[in-house]
Amino acid sequence: NAGVTQTPKFRVLKTGQSMTLLCAQDMNHEYMYWYRQDPGMGLRLIHYSVGEGTTAKGEVPDGYNVSRLKKQNFLLGLESAAPSQTSVYFCASSYSGQRDGYTFGSGTRLTVV
Amino acid sequence: AQSVAQPEDQVNVAEGNPLTVKCTYSVSGNPYLFWYVQYPNRGLQFLLKYITGDNLVKGSYGFEAEFNKSQTSFHLKKPSALVSDSALYFCAVRDSRRGGGADGLTFGKGTHLIIQP
Numbered sequence: 658n659a660g661v662t663q664t665p666k667f668r669v670l671k672t673g674q675s676m677t678l679l680c681a682q683d684m685n686h687e688y689m690y691w692y693r694q695d696p697g698m699g700l701r702l703i704h705y706s707v708g709e710g711t712t713a714k715g716e717v718p719d720g721y722n723v724s725r726l727k728k729q730n731f732l733l734g735l736e737s738a739a740p741s742q743t744s745v746y747f748c749a750s751s752y753s754g755q756r757d758g759y760t761f762g763s764g765t766r767l768t769v770v
Numbered sequence: 771a772q773s774v775a776q777p778e779d780q781v782n783v784a785e786g787n788p789l790t791v792k793c794t795y796s797v798s799g800n801p802y803l804f805w806y807v808q809y810p811n812r813g814l815q816f817l818l819k820y821i822t823g824d825n826l827v828k829g830s831y832g833f834e835a836e837f838n839k840s841q842t843s844f845h846l847k848k849p850s851a852l853v854s855d856s857a858l859y860f861c862a863v864r865d866s867r868r869g870g871g872a873d874g875l876t877f878g879k880g881t882h883l884i885i886q887p
Contacts, residue, residue: 661813690874697779699860700814702874715874747813755864756821758804759875761813 659683663748663762670738670769678733678765680748688751689731690715690759691723693744700747706731738769772797772865776878783851784886791846791859791881799867803844804875805835808858817859820844831855851885858882 661682670676680689687708692700702715704723712723720742722734731750735742745766749759773796783789795801802821806814818829825837835846846859859882862875 692874692877697879699879700877702876705874749814755866756802756819758806758816758819759814761806761815763813764811 661748661750661760661762663746663765665765666763667766668768670735670767672738672740672769674738675734675736676738676767677735678746678748678767680731680733680750680762681729682731682748682750682760683729684750684752684760685728686750686752686760687728688753689725690749690751691721691731691733692747692749693717694747694764695744703733703746735767738767740769743767743769772801772863772876774861774863774876774878776859776861776881778881779879780882780884782884782886785853786850789848789851789855789883789885791861791883793844793846793861793878794842795844795861795863796842797863797865797867799865801842801844802864802866803835803837804862804864805829805833805844805846806860806862806877807831808860808880810857814860817846853885853887856883856885 664679690705691703706725709728724732748762804819805817808814820837828834861878
């Protein structure tokens with residue numbers, strides 16, 4: 658009963674480095690989301706996907722790319738990390754996207770120095 | 771556009787007293803409303819939701835929320851607070867008129883709930 662699993666849990670990057678955050682869900686959910694959480698700002702949507710092979714931009718997409726090659730996985734990439742991308746990143750999934758609540762992963766704490 | 775506001779950064783309540791965490795929203799259509807709780811160093815956990823029907827919604831851990839359309843509010847309540855309720859609480863909204871159903875919930879900034887023994 659894993660739900661939504663995020664890897665890694667922690668990471669420190671140097672400015673300009675790249676990395677990929679992995680999100681995996683085992684609930685056969687169609688919809689998946691990447692949010693970032695910053696103090697006093699709540700959660701802001703970066704990108705989302707409505708199904709395998711689809712992606713779309715959210716509220717704060719700049720500096721990030723995503724891919725959904727398999728239904729169960731949603732990858733978030735940072736091509737050239739910047740200090741402004743220091744944040745806690747959460748992945749979430751949902752069955753219908755409309756009326757269902759989301760299931761969240763436990764988060765990835767990323768620090769860019 | 772859809773938006774949600776949580777006017778209080780922090781709410782302090784004595785254990786055993788009733789608690790209320792406030793949330794107001796703005797949408798052009800009908801709202802789908804959600805409450806989530808986040809414990810330290812954890813992801814968000816779903817508490818309850820309002821989609822349609824009864825204005826009083828019951829959820830996990832003894833929490834409930836009241837939907838008030840005229841005041842565009844969805845306040846979270848609990849009759850008797852526990853120390854273990856101390857956490858960060860988020861209200862979220864989705865406008866039923868947004869097509870596709872998938873472009874994400876909009877979250878408030880969160881309210882720290884502190885229950886004092």
